[in-house]
Amino acid sequence: MISKLTNIIIPAYQLNYNIERNKNIIQASLSRNIKLPFSCRSGVCGTCKAKVLKGKVNKNNKVNHVLTESEKNDNIILTCQAEAISDLLELEMLSPISKQLDNEKPKEMISEILSIKQVTTKIKDIKISVSKRFTFIPNKLSYIEIIIPGSDIKEKYYILYKNKNNNHINCGHINILVDKRKNINLNKYLEKTLAIGEIITIKGPYLDNNFPSFPDKPTLFLSKNINIIKTLNIINELLASGFEYPIMLISYFDKKKDILLMEEMHKLQFLYKNFSYKITLFNKDPSNTSRFLFGSVAKNINKIFPDLGLHYIYMNGENDFLIEINKKIIELGSKEENIFIDKNN
Numbered sequence: 001m002i003s004k005l006t007n008i009i010i011p012a013y014q015l016n017y018n019i020e021r022n023k024n025i026i027q028a029s030l031s032r033n034i035k036l037p038f039s040c041r042s043g044v045c046g047t048c049k050a051k052v053l054k055g056k057v058n059k060n061n062k063v064n065h066v067l068t069e070s071e072k073n074d075n076i077i078l079t080c081q082a083e084a085i086s087d088l089l090e091l092e093m094l095s096p097i098s099k100q101l102d103n104e105k106p107k108e109m110i111s112e113i114l115s116i117k118q119v120t121t122k123i124k125d126i127k128i129s130v131s132k133r134f135t136f137i138p139n140k141l142s143y144i145e146i147i148i149p150g151s152d153i154k155e156k157y158y159i160l161y162k163n164k165n166n167n168h169i170n171c172g173h174i175n176i177l178v179d180k181r182k183n184i185n186l187n188k189y190l191e192k193t194l195a196i197g198e199i200i201t202i203k204g205p206y207l208d209n210n211f212p213s214f215p216d217k218p219t220l221f222l223s224k225n226i227n228i229i230k231t232l233n234i235i236n237e238l239l240a241s242g243f244e245y246p247i248m249l250i251s252y253f254d255k256k257k258d259i260l261l262m263e264e265m266h267k268l269q270f271l272y273k274n275f276s277y278k279i280t281l282f283n284k285d286p287s288n289t290s291r292f293l294f295g296s297v298a299k300n301i302n303k304i305f306p307d308l309g310l311h312y313i314y315m316n317g318e319n320d321f322l323i324e325i326n327k328k329i330i331e332l333g334s335k336e337e338n339i340f341i342d343k344n345n
């Protein structure tokens with residue numbers, strides 16, 4: 001069951017969003033894509049101090065090494081420790097919220113192709129330059145659009161987030177994966193211009209607000225092909241925000257050589273005890289029988305989970321994939337309120 005929500009308002013930054021009550025305010029805000037100021041997250045540094053203007057928080061049994069008696073009497077709290085307990089909580093942050101977190105308007109800009117790497121037979125990893133004006137947080141659900149001049153053709157490209165880059169706000173470039181199978185017109189355009197040194201127009205970054213609220217329960221992610229970028233970005237966010245329940249990712253690719261981001265999945269499994277993944281392939285490869293599952297996700301899922309009644313499910317892929325999976329997980333006991341179908345690809 002999704003826990004009760006609190007409406008957080010931070011007037012100085014025009015922030016107004018809902019958080020779950022059973023997590024501290026920093027953690028709950030992160031799972032809503034809002035990064036309030038923090039550093040230690042252990043009640044030691046004071047970076048996360050905020051003044052409660054309206055509403056109530058629960059501070060019982062929480063760690064505080066920095067708040068003085070007079071600050072406490074003045075309604076100052078540590079947001080890395082306090083949990084919201086009222087329907088509304090209005091805050092004044094005592095440290096500034098980073099500029100990149102203001103809901104900046106997307107910008108249209110010229111970008112240069114810096115490198116192109118063929119990742120699978122159909123997918124290319126293109127690295128494009130971004131100006132310093134283009135600030136973003138790589139571990140958020142940021143995406144850009146590539147624009148064909150003189151037409152209204154554009155498509156979302158999720159920014160490829162890799163673990164090792166998660167401290168960079170703007171490192172002068174971003175990576176996106178271009179999939180030949182997606183928008184035909186756009187891909188024709190990209191094929192024409194896709195050479196190192198070519199100039200393309202991009203718009204963004206946009207933040208995908210279609211971000212589900214993950215309840216406190218084991219969560220199963222099901223994802224296909226290129227949608228794995230967004231799915232892994234969400235998993236990264238969730239794990240980094242301290243989600244403690246088991247997370248499993250089952251991803252589906254046609255062939256072994258089409259597998260994307262396996263190294264990233266592996267890194268996450270190494271970093272977080274509560275994360276594991278399985279890859280299913282359409283084609284059986286005799287040389288790798290023990291490592292992968294074969295056949296559709298729907299055919300394989302009950303080998304892993306005989307009952308999905310206790311899980312929250314997130315699915316991301318093309319329509320036929322989603323329909324097939326949805327049918328299967330309902331058969332395995334999933335309840336509609338625990339299923340999130342991401343159609344916003």
Ligand code: FES
Nearest residue numbers: 039041043046080
């Ligand atoms: S983040 Fe350091 S005290 Fe809260």
